[in-house]
Amino acid sequence: MSVGLDIGSKTIKMVELAKDGGKWKLRSSGVVGYSGNPIEHMQDEKELTALSGLIRKLHKESNVSSKDISIALPEPQVFTRTIKFPLLTDQEVASAVKWEAEQYIPIPINEAIIQHQVLERRENTSPPEVLALLVAAPRILVEKYVKVAQMAGLTVSAVETELVSLVRALAPVDQTVLLVDFGARSTDIAIAKNGLLSFSRSIPTAGEAFTRAVAQSLGVDPKQAEEYKKTYGLSGNQLEGKISGALGPVFRLVAEEIKKAIQFYQTEEKGDSPQTVVLSGGTAGLPEAISTLSKSLNLEVVVGNPFAKILLDPETAKKIAPYAPLYSIALGLALGGE
Numbered sequence: 001m002s003v004g005l006d007i008g009s010k011t012i013k014m015v016e017l018a019k020d021g022g023k024w025k026l027r028s029s030g031v032v033g034y035s036g037n038p039i040e041h042m043q044d045e046k047e048l049t050a051l052s053g054l055i056r057k058l059h060k061e062s063n064v065s066s067k068d069i070s071i072a073l074p075e076p077q078v079f080t081r082t083i084k085f086p087l088l089t090d091q092e093v094a095s096a097v098k099w100e101a102e103q104y105i106p107i108p109i110n111e112a113i114i115q116h117q118v119l120e121r122r123e124n125t126s127p128p129e130v131l132a133l134l135v136a137a138p139r140i141l142v143e144k145y146v147k148v149a150q151m152a153g154l155t156v157s158a159v160e161t162e163l164v165s166l167v168r169a170l171a172p173v174d175q176t177v178l179l180v181d182f183g184a185r186s187t188d189i190a191i192a193k194n195g196l197l198s199f200s201r202s203i204p205t206a207g208e209a210f211t212r213a214v215a216q217s218l219g220v221d222p223k224q225a226e227e228y229k230k231t232y233g234l235s236g237n238q239l240e241g242k243i244s245g246a247l248g249p250v251f252r253l254v255a256e257e258i259k260k261a262i263q264f265y266q267t268e269e270k271g272d273s274p275q276t277v278v279l280s281g282g283t284a285g286l287p288e289a290i291s292t293l294s295k296s297l298n299l300e301v302v303v304g305n306p307f308a309k310i311l312l313d314p315e316t317a318k319k320i321a322p323y324a325p326l327y328s329i330a331l332g333l334a335l336g337g338e
């Protein structure tokens with residue numbers, strides 16, 4: 001049994017998988033809305049208690065059996081860099097990372113948890129090089145997550161970053177793709193080459209910014225704005241184009257960041273151009289987002305289905321279909337388990 005818990009700023013998702021023969025099978029899943037502060041802004045014990053209560057309830061009501069869970073740290077709170085080394089052995093890379101991490105990450109080493117992964121050995125470039133991915137997270141943040149889980153009666157067996165989970169859930173092993181987790185607070189962008197995270201970026205513009213734009217532009221309350229956003233989205237011929245007019249500039253900002261990410265990856269990291277853009281997260285459901293983004297990037301854009309390779313009965317498949325992209329990170333976490 002393997003459980004993934006994704007604590008988003010607006011929704012909390014949990015997925016439990018079980019091995020069935022050689023394949024993963026969906027055992028249970030659930031989602032619950034959340035309106036409190038993000039964990040890193042929590043000041044007192046009361047807030048932690050409220051969040052842990054919600055997680056405990058989600059665990060129970062989704063009928064998740066295992067109490068061992070994997071969690072993902074929010075992308076805006078972690079630091080991810082691709083580093084180039086001369087052609088060192090894996091062991092040498094490990095010690096180089098240890099000694100040199102300080103110059104790459106903006107938090108003191110003794111306050112950080114650091115991990116790395118060798119991505120690629122380029123023996124034929126001149127000079128030859130090894131590419132490694134470095135991930136660092138504030139230790140205090142990880143401790144808060146572990147504490148919240150403990151308060152909910154759960155044990156954390158693995159911690160990774162959201163985009164590492166997302167790549168495991170959605171990236172094909174034989175292509176370069178661009179993944180976008182379009183959430184509430186942040187839009188997280190990953191480029192994955194052959195199933196490995198090679199580039200990541202997080203921007204603080206996502207679902208909440210869209211709702212705010214509609215509320216401000218039309219002078220309606222946030223609840224009504226949220227409704228308008230979900231119903232009309234970027235579709236230009238609705239409500240005299242007022243909603244798409246309000247959302248357009250914010251959406252273009254996100255599209256520009258995606259373009260910049262691709263350019264950076266191609267020029268600085270000599271990576272291939274991604275062939276497809278795969279969207280996940282709640283905001284992936286924004287009406288006309290796919291067509292608008294596809295036109296703007298001149299690339300194929302699809303909504304990811306993290307359950308594509310998971311065994312699930314037809315009834316559950318039907319029930320879960322509209323929410324599938326919401327579960328990408330929780331599912332990717334669970335896939336990383338034993």
Ligand SMILES: Nc1ncnc2c1ncn2[C@@H]1O[C@H](COP(=O)(O)OP(=O)(O)OP(=O)(O)O)[C@@H](O)[C@H]1O
Nearest residue numbers: 008009010011183184185186207281282283285286
């Ligand atoms: N059909 C829809 N159209 C547009 N937006 C939608 C739709 N459904 C949900 N959303 C938006 O998706 C967001 C929630 O998505 P998600 O659950 O992925 O976010 P989160 O994981 O809580 O946030 P984050 O990861 O940024 O902290 C909300 O902003 C919500 O308004």
Ligand SMILES: [Mg+2]
Nearest residue numbers: 008009183281
């Ligand atoms: Mg999220």
